Amino acid sequence: MDTCKNCGKPLENPDQELCPACRAVENAKARTRREEKAGHARRRRMNRTTRKMLIAVCVLAVVFTGLCVTATVMYDKYNPDEFIASVDAALEAGDARALKNLLKGEDLTVSDEGAAALCRAFTDAAQREALRGQLEDQVVDGGAQGAFPALGVEKESVFFGYSRYSLTVHSVRLLLSSPVQNLRLSLDGVPRTGEQTADGILYQNLFPGLYTCTVTGTTAAGQAVEGDATDLALLSSVEPTVFSGALPIADITVSGCVNDGAVITVDGAAVEQKPVNGVVTLPQVAVGSTIGMQYTAPWGAVTTASVQFADKTVTTLAFENPVTEGGVPAAGELNTLLTAHYAAYLDALNNQDTALISGCTEEYKAALAQGVVSDTHKANLYVMGTAECNPAAIKSTAADGTARVSCYVKLTYTHSDRESHEETPATAYRVYTFTWADGWKVSASADSTEEAYNTASMDALP
Structure with a gap:
């Protein structure tokens, strides 16, 4: 053949099958195939020696990466600092639901109401800070004590030294x-x-x-x-x-009782406590109560007073400005007393016998005795007429537990000479004083005038 069997170009050397250009290409391809075969041989020799090592390295890398991820997740989930921060955040926000998830009851059941009450107890930042310090100590030492004995930390082991933390609550x-x-x-x-x-x-x-x-x-x-x-x-x-209940009550003392026999009332209800030397002690009196005093004297006079317990810090009170009503004999009663007393007095004069004097106190009887037995009255006989007090001027006073009544009095009587029997009418004006001594009795008298009787000045009466 005298042409290239690849491209058909004429060949200079008939003994060759390819032209120089095609022969160069074939040589290049042959070299490439040889290099590829040599590369495949080298790769096959490297895989056989390192395959197991590469697999081991890959497995270790995966395991290490997994452990790192696991450690990170576990640390975030079971980190005690994170637990304490969660407790603090829930308390600060007053989030009872979030706090409830962190609680564990030791001897009671955790409830929404209980978690809310616990949140309210730590609204103050200083309280939360004190609790935080307590929890940090208890994370390290479970037996550590703090300012809040009802609260504590419980650790529950989870995985390779990691623990789950709970805020324990005791009743x-x-x-x-x-x-x-x-x-x-x-x-x-x-x-x-x-x-x-x-x-x-x-x-x-x-x-x-x-x-x-x-x-x-x-x-x-x-x-x-x-x-x-x-x-x-x-x-x-x-x-x-x-x-203690923060009840608005207090034990109080009240002075100014007019008599130790007075009845003491609290808001109108009588109490069993009695005054001693004018002072009464009352337990458990409610603020705002009205303390009353009422004393009824033997002669019927009623003395009342009251005071209000208005301030819990002021427990020493006093009855002031007591008011006395009643107990004053009416004019008709005084006239009866005067008639009986004066008639007895005149009878004593007629008989020269002081023992016949009645209706008066012993002191006043002794004061009258000397005049009864004097020669002045031996020649006369006295006959009682009338005794009338002026009803417009009857004065009553009380002192030292006794009462005194005074009034202007007009007396009429007759006296006659024992020998001539000549009768002479007479009128006398006097001021009489009565004192209560198991009944009203004359205790004193003084001469007065018709003008004073008619004027009836209360200021002039004793």
Whole structure:
């Protein structure tokens, strides 16, 4: 052949099958095939020696990456700092639902109401900071104590040293201690039932937190009282929180009683307490009460006074400006007393016998005795006429537990000479004083005038 079998070009050398151009291309392809075969041989030799190592490295890399991811997730999920921060954030936001998910009850059931009460107890930043410090200590040492014994940290092991944390809550107690009877306690408007003890009423199994407490009861005087609504933090599970009820009551003393036999009342109801030396002590008196005093004297005079207990901090009170009414004999009664006394006095004159004097005090009888036995009256006989007091001028005063009444009096009588039997009418004007001594009795008298009797000046009477 004298042409190239590949491209058909004429060949210079008839012994060759390819032209120089086609022969160069064929040589290049042959070299490429040889190089590719050599490369495949080299790759086959490298895979056989390193395949297992590469697989091991890849597996280790995957495992390491998984462990890193797992460690990161576990750390974020079970990090104690994250737990404490979650508690603090829930308390600061007042988020009872979020806080409830972090709580675990030791001896009580966790509830929405309880979580809300616990949130209210830590609205103050200083309180939250104190709790945060307590929880940080308890994460390290489970037996660490803090300012809030009812709260703690519980660790539950999860995986390779990681723990799940919970805020544990213990039940708390409240002791209601008050002398008031029929005590009733409400927390946030919900009535609670307690157990009567020697120290008061004990309420147990309460969820820790802040509550608005209201107490009602009955005082010793029978008054129904309601205490001021009081915010009370119950956060100690060691000892019960003692609460007096914030009732508006106090023990008071009242002076100025006119007599130790006076009846004392509180809001109109009589009490059993009696004054001693003019002072009465009253327990459990409600603020706003009116304390009354009423004394009825043996002669019928009624003395009253009152004072209001308005300020719980002022417990020493006094009855002022007492008012006395009644007890003053009427003019007709005085006339009867005067007639009997003066008639007895005239009879004593006629008989020269002081023993016949009556209707007066012993002191006044002794003062009259000397005149009865004087020679002045021996020559006369006396006959009682009338005794009339001026009803417009009867004065009553009281002092030292006794009463005194004075009035102007007009006396008429006759006297006759024992020998001549000549009768002479007479009129006398006097001021008489009566004192109560198991009845009204004449205690003094003084000469007066018709003008004074008619004028009837109260200021001139003793």
